Amino acid sequence: MRASDADRDRVAAVLREHTAQGRITMDEFNERLEQLYKSKTYGELAKLTSDLPDVDLRHRQLAKAEQAPAKRAANHAGMKAAWGAWAMASGINWVIWLIVSVSSGELIYPWPMWVMGPWGVILLISTVFGNNQPKRQ
Template identity: 60%
Template sequence: MMMAAAPEMRASDGDRDRVAAALREHVAEGRLTLDEFNERLEQVYQSRTYGELARLTSDLPGIDLHRLPAAVEPAQGARPVRPDDKARSLRSAWTAWAGVSAMTWLFWLLAFIGSGHFVYPWPLWVMGPWGVVLLINTISGTGGQSQRRDS
């Protein structure tokens, strides 16, 4: 990590962010454990000078943050999401929602019959929010999957 010649000079937020990005890269490369990373990251944002920042990376090789790859390449054997995969995913999500909803209503019915008086219809709180999210995904066409864009 390249720092200014004067270690007593005050560091900016941008300087601290660049050191934090370099530390993240060192974790990704396996040079730092997550515990070491967390300790150093806390110290990064408490650092006031270039010298303090330099000490946090002095035992690590330099990383040119401008030469990092822009995007992660897809894993070997990965395939793009096809429309039939989305439909299958939506169908599975709705099937799970219907099955869980039916079970919760069955439990509610058994509690209602067993108690002999009205029991609050709590299954609405199980199926309602979940159903709304599924409906939004169905209408928007995402099917609960992230969209992959090839360039």
């Protein structure tokens, strides 16, 4: 019987899992992947994994899904982006302050602290006391 694209995708996922577990090398993975996309029948697909143990991808996906909420809370992309923007703006302001101070020949008032201070305090409070989870609409 002829295999579908979905069948090939499932076999590719199995091959990725075996590569991640160290059963096959990256070179073997690439060779098998090349053969995978040339395969037309179920028999050809079965040959690609015949020397490998069965992998229950559904169980693995469930385990990943259970870990995802905790990981998402700790690594909320919006909070990382906010801290990144704060760091970038603060750095640029301090560079401008340094250039102006050096070019004027005297140390001028450190005004960048008024840019980074309140913004940083708000971010710190949000990070420590906030739930760090993206808003759902």
